[in-house]
Amino acid sequence: MRVLIASLNSAVERLLVVSEHRPGTVHRLVGGDTLAGGKGVNVARVLAQLTRSGALAGTPDTAPVPLLVGYSGGATGRLFEELLDAEGLAAALVPTAGATRICEVLVDQSDPEGATVYNAPGPRIAAPERDRLDEAFERLLADTAALVCTGSMPPGVPHDQYARWITQARQHGVLTVLDAHGEALAAGAGAVPDVVKVNLDELSDVADGGDPFATAHTWLTAGVRLVVVTDGARPARALTAEGAFEVTAPQVGVRSAVGSGDAFCAGLVGSLLADPAAGWEAHLHMAAACGASNAASVTAGLSPDPSPVSLLPQVTVCRSMPGQSPSRGTGS
Known part of the structure; x- marks a missing residue:
């Protein structure tokens, strides 16, 4: 079951691990890695890990098979593609004249929840390159079960790119999930995806000084099925539309929180595809378990210990119907 995942601003991610970050001094790394990066890649990685581990309910026919769609250019683009191949992650990438960006993640072992991230803007995308990606997207959409639009836009890509893709996907009956920020979030949510996943800061930004949850309810009134607001x-x-849930993730030994929101998104999508009738509580359980497992890994992706399956019983989902106080949900 193919899941198209936007990777419009692909990256080679350089992970740097230090025992303690002291600005202005020379550091000797205690760990590090070079990975294919970007929010879309993080989602694809976790979906692939969930499928390989058998963590999702359902049958092999309902197992999500991620396919990244986006851009790749220059020597760093070739490295990006090699890194994807090494992980067994498939991609349909349009070549660009500009080089794929390099981003850095600095993990301080003395404060693993406060990782420092340096995100480059990415190469400018020319109009013919945008057209080629749109053509590829339209061809791929026919055999797709879900679309995940996530991550930043490189220069030259219009802010309504995700909105246009979501509209096309809805016309094909494809499940649509949006995880973006700024203008891309506002425009994308206006296209009425099935799910909008944001963090509280991103939601507050598009609320422009108003009540962020009032903005979320506006999206629900328009037809969005689920709005998830994470908050660290x-x-x-x-x-x-039927009510609200409060989702509490289990406590884990945090090694790096980077990518936990992407893992949450991947767990939600995987659960929705594997067992659509399970109900929101079950889907949210898997999402929260994946986010927590990611936090226990120094790189973006699921940790084998604790795995999402082992964490599921520790997730708490409390449900509140309109006018009622939250009550503990069973998750199944």
Whole structure:
């Protein structure tokens, strides 16, 4: 079951691990890695890990098979593609004249929840390159079960790119998930995806000084099925037309929180595809378990210990219907 995942601003990610970050001094790394990066890649990686581990319910026919769609250019683009191949992650990438960006993640072992991330803007995408990607996307959409639009836009890509893709996907009956920020979030949510997943800061930005949850309810009124608002280590809020949920993730030994929101998104999508009738509580359980497992890994992706399956019983989902106080949900 193919899942198209936007990788419009692909990256080669350089992970740097230090025992303690002291600005202005020379550091000797205690660990590091070079990975294919970007939010879309993080989602694809976790979906692939969930499938390989058998963590999702359902049958082999309902197992998500991620396919990244986006751009790749220059020597760093070739490295990006090699890194994807090494992980067994498939991609349909349009070549660009500009080089794929390099981003850095600095993990301080004395404060693993406060990782420092340096994100480059990415290469400028020319109009013919945008057209080629749109053509590839339209061809791939016919055999797709879900579309995940996530991550930043490189220069030259219009802010309504995700909105246009979501509209096309809805016309094909494809499940659509949006995880973006700024203008891309506002425009994409206006296209009424099935799911909008944001963090509280991103939601507050598009609310422009107003009540962020009022903005979320506006999306629900328009037809969005689920709005999930994460807030770091604090419980997430999941809003539906039928009621709201508070999702508390299990406590884990945090090695790096980078990518936990992407892992949450991947767990949600994987659960929705594997067992659509399971209900929001079950889907949110898997999402929160994946986010927590990611935090226990120094690189973006699931940790084998604790695995999402081992963490599922420790996730708490409390449901509140309109006018009622939250009550603990069973998750199944």
